[in-house]
Amino acid sequence: MGASRHDARERALSLLYEAEVKHQDAQHIVAELAVAPDPYAVAVATGVSEHGARIDGLVSDAAVGWELDRMPVVDRTVLRMATWELLERPDVPTAVIIDEAVELAKRFSTDQSGGFVNGVLATIARQVRGDGARSSTEGS
Numbered sequence: 691m692g693a694s695r696h697d698a699r700e701r702a703l704s705l706l707y708e709a710e711v712k713h714q715d716a717q718h719i720v721a722e723l724a725v726a727p728d729p730y731a732v733a734v735a736t737g738v739s740e741h742g743a744r745i746d747g748l749v750s751d752a753a754v755g756w757e758l759d760r761m762p763v764v765d766r767t768v769l770r771m772a773t774w775e776l777l778e779r780p781d782v783p784t785a786v787i788i789d790e791a792v793e794l795a796k797r798f799s800t801d802q803s804g805g806f807v808n809g810v811l812a813t814i815a816r817q818v819r820g821d822g823a824r825s826s827t828e829g830s
Contacts, residue, residue, distance in 0.1 A: 702734035752813035
């Protein structure tokens with residue numbers, strides 16, 4: 691049985707973080723692993739890498755007052771992952787994507803990261819999905 695989506699997202703976060711720190715793309719990092727990660731983790735990590743320019747444009751536009759390269763690495767990586775899911779995984783509900791991203795940011799980044807990630811992703815979700823795009827953690 692494969693990992694849960696939550697576990698796969700955590701693994702994708704670690705893969706993308708490693709790729710950024712090593713200045714390599716995620717495909718290279720995945721190819722070098724002795725044991726292949728969960729397929730969903732690979733899909734997220736490689737999807738972010740493959741669609742990086744579009745994703746970074748959306749994040750930059752939505753993160754008013756923030757330059758992408760000035761964001762904490764974990765925040766930037768979480769935003770990229772969730773943006774890829776919003777764009778490429780219509781089968782995953784918007785609220786689930788945003789809630790998972792907020793939880794990752796809260797767990798692995800700063801005290802303010804959850805609210806920041808929530809706000810940026812709500813903006814991106816409205817733009818790319820056109821739905822209500824409210825997470826259940828908004829305002830909390």
